Amino acid sequence: MKYDNIRNFSIIAHVDHGKSTLSDRLLEATGTIEKRNMKAQLLDRLEIERERGITIKSVPVRMDYKAADGGNYVLNLIDTPGHVDFSYEVSRSLAACEGAVLVVDAAQGVEAQTVANSYLAADLDLELIPVLNKIDLPSAHPEQVKRELEEIIGIDAGDAVPVSAKTGEGVPELLERIVRDIPAPSGDASAPLQALIFDSVYDNYRGVICYVRVVNGTLSAGQNVRFMATAQDYELTEVGVFKPEMIQVGALGPGEVGYICASIKTIDEARVGDTVTESARPAAEPLAGYKKVKPVVFCGFYPIEREDINQLREALEKLQINDSAISFEPENSAALGFGFRCGFLGLLHMEIAKERLSREFGVDLVATAPNVVYQILLTDGSVKEAHRPSDFPEQVRIEEIREPYIKLSIFMPDQFVGAAMQLCQEKRGSYSGMDYIAPERVRLTYDMPLAEFILDFHDRLKSCTRGYASLDYEHVGFRAANLVKVDVLLQEEPVDAFSFICHADQAYHRGHAVVGKLKELIPRQLFEVPVQAAVGKKVIVRMNIKAVRKDVLAKCYGGDVTRKRKLLEKQKEGKKRMKQVGHVSIPQEAFLAFMDVTKSEEN
Numbered sequence: 001m002k003y004d005n006i007r008n009f010s011i012i013a014h015v016d017h018g019k020s021t022l023s024d025r026l027l028e029a030t031g032t033i034e035k036r037n038m039k040a041q042l043l044d045r046l047e048i049e050r051e052r053g054i055t056i057k058s059v060p061v062r063m064d065y066k067a068a069d070g071g072n073y074v075l076n077l078i079d080t081p082g083h084v085d086f087s088y089e090v091s092r093s094l095a096a097c098e099g100a101v102l103v104v105d106a107a108q109g110v111e112a113q114t115v116a117n118s119y120l121a122a123d124l125d126l127e128l129i130p131v132l133n134k135i136d137l138p139s140a141h142p143e144q145v146k147r148e149l150e151e152i153i154g155i156d157a158g159d160a161v162p163v164s165a166k167t168g169e170g171v172p173e174l175l176e177r178i179v180r181d182i183p184a185p186s187g188d189a190s191a192p193l194q195a196l197i198f199d200s201v202y203d204n205y206r207g208v209i210c211y212v213r214v215v216n217g218t219l220s221a222g223q224n225v226r227f228m229a230t231a232q233d234y235e236l237t238e239v240g241v242f243k244p245e246m247i248q249v250g251a252l253g254p255g256e257v258g259y260i261c262a263s264i265k266t267i268d269e270a271r272v273g274d275t276v277t278e279s280a281r282p283a284a285e286p287l288a289g290y291k292k293v294k295p296v297v298f299c300g301f302y303p304i305e306r307e308d309i310n311q312l313r314e315a316l317e318k319l320q321i322n323d324s325a326i327s328f329e330p331e332n333s334a335a336l337g338f339g340f341r342c343g344f345l346g347l348l349h350m351e352i353a354k355e356r357l358s359r360e361f362g363v364d365l366v367a368t369a370p371n372v373v374y375q376i377l378l379t380d381g382s383v384k385e386a387h388r389p390s391d392f393p394e395q396v397r398i399e400e401i402r403e404p405y406i407k408l409s410i411f412m413p414d415q416f417v418g419a420a421m422q423l424c425q426e427k428r429g430s431y432s433g434m435d436y437i438a439p440e441r442v443r444l445t446y447d448m449p450l451a452e453f454i455l456d457f458h459d460r461l462k463s464c465t466r467g468y469a470s471l472d473y474e475h476v477g478f479r480a481a482n483l484v485k486v487d488v489l490l491q492e493e494p495v496d497a498f499s500f501i502c503h504a505d506q507a508y509h510r511g512h513a514v515v516g517k518l519k520e521l522i523p524r525q526l527f528e529v530p531v532q533a534a535v536g537k538k539v540i541v542r543m544n545i546k547a548v549r550k551d552v553l554a555k556c557y558g559g560d561v562t563r564k565r566k567l568l569e570k571q572k573e574g575k576k577r578m579k580q581v582g583h584v585s586i587p588q589e590a591f592l593a594f595m596d597v598t599k600s601e602e603n
């Protein structure tokens with residue numbers, strides 16, 4: 001049956017098109033938050049989200065709304081992030097909805113993520129309500145943007161709702177449209193319980209809190225439930241809804257969105273995408289879950305103080321509950337001690353994780369240079385995955401190295417096409433197409449190795465298009481490439497933290513940059529220290545850190561030349577011995593600088 005008074009929807013948009021501001025207006029217009037208690041972007045709860053002005057985590061909120069038809073409705077809004085790295089969060093939230101409000105900035109037009117997010121919604125058969133935001137701006141051109149929506153995304157934009165999230169204009173009309181156009185959820189209250197976990201967070205007092213959407217049956221406090229993926233049973237200690245703060249309720253029925261707590265301690269017990277059912281009367285089948293996202297960018301996280309390793313582990317475990325796309329495994333580096341190899345969906349994802357670890361969990365850490373995941377075909381025919389340069393086998397055992405590729409779409413004014421194409425070529429991209437999406441605005445598509453993209457593509461694109469380009473990408477699998485592992489040797493010994501993988505053509509250039517930087521940063525020792533870059537056994541770059549020379553002759557007043565020579569000979573001997581046993585300690589700045597070199601040496 002239909003639950004006619006409920007509407008579950010998300011707002012999807014390109015970054016900065018006004019999704020969070022519009023959510024604020026909806027909360028205000030429905031009286032969910034009183035105006036005087038309103039702070040901007042209420043749903044962006046993480047401190048970093050507010051500072052950076054981007055949404056990372058999806059937050060659900062329940063609004064009560066009395067519509068023009070006199071009916072009382074419950075509107076569940078599930079906020080979603082806009083950045084590409086977080087598109088898995090978007091599809092997760094969308095799976096809990098029947099419809100989505102597609103916000104487009106009427107002054108900017110359709111951008112890369114407008115398209116990407118609309119496709120995610122279309123895949124899930126959601127009803128889309130197009131909204132043209134920022135119509136208060138003099139530069140708004142809603143008619144043109146409607147045409148873009150129709151031509152590029154292929155939806156009927158004739159009745160798109162014009163809105164200003166800033167002034168509140170058009171918001172009442174939008175609420176009516178939500179009630180009218182978004183389908184009411186259907187479900188069966190008497191059927192066995194099925195509730196989808198679409199997100200989870202960790203709370204120090206309550207353990208894991210699961211965000212759920214009930215599909216069939218009823219969830220109530222005190223009930224014994226089973227998580228279908230693990231077949232573990234728990235007693236629900238709390239059931240509630242978001243207003244937007246958590247408010248306990250007696251029960252959640254079909255179509256409702258809320259949260260449950262059950263003294264769950266780890267993420268493995270309550271996985272996002274799993275189905276919650278009743279222990280006494282379990283459902284026959286779980287709901288369709290989510291595709292597990294696989295991390296593609298890896299880097300090492302090491303605590304600055306070595307004894308903080310356990311603190312880092314705990315923090316990572318908790319962060320993983322909130323962000324299940326993060327993976328980590330212990331690793332050991334000769335230079336940095338014990339740490340973790342962590343996997344992420346992209347560079348921004350990695351930076352956010354690092355920042356959250358330090359802010360929310362107080363762990364200070366060093367992150368090694370990021371690299372992508374590689375597939376290595378060995379001479380014996382087997383395929384191995386490498387998450388770090390040290391996973392690479394010896395050169396002779398490698399038949400082929402494959403790296404992940406992405407399909408990039410860049411939206412920009414046509415005057416920047418030349419510059420963008422040049423950048424893509426330089427980044428080993430291969431041209432795949434270009435089309436006009438509006439007069440003077442084009443979409444350019446390229447296939448590109450992810451490794452080149454994560455290096456500094458975004459920043460460089462921004463500067464060569466003066467910030468007017470927007471981009472989106474999807475993964476298109478692994479392709480073979482002529483890649484090599486470059487080792488960096490200090491006193492002939494490879495230092496694992498400095499090894500990196502790159503295209504054979506760039507090995508010398510990048511090796512030179514790294515060796516040069518290390519030469520600058522490693523303090524001079526009492527003996528000469530060679531710094532080298534090598535591919536396999538072949539040294540491609542060598543520089544020496546000169547020895548500091550103690551003036552052994554200072555105390556030798558007068559005397560003949562043989563005496564002086566003897567002293568110098570002795571010094572030379574000593575240095576030779578020291579070189580054999582001497583240990584070069586690498587200052588932390590060298591590691592930090594290394595990360596910069598690999599990131600930006602091409603600028």
Ligand SMILES: Nc1nc2c(ncn2[C@@H]2O[C@H](COP(=O)(O)OP(=O)(O)OP(=O)(O)O)[C@@H](O)[C@H]2O)c(=O)[nH]1
Pocket residue numbers: 013014015016017018019020021022041053054055081082083133134135136137163164165166167
């Ligand atoms: N003039 C005008 N500015 C608006 C309007 N709506 C939003 N803005 C501004 O546009 C900027 C981006 O708005 P946000 O609501 O943060 O955008 P967002 O889509 O939520 O961004 P993400 O959270 O990163 O996805 C902010 O500076 C807003 O003040 C509007 O209707 N008119």
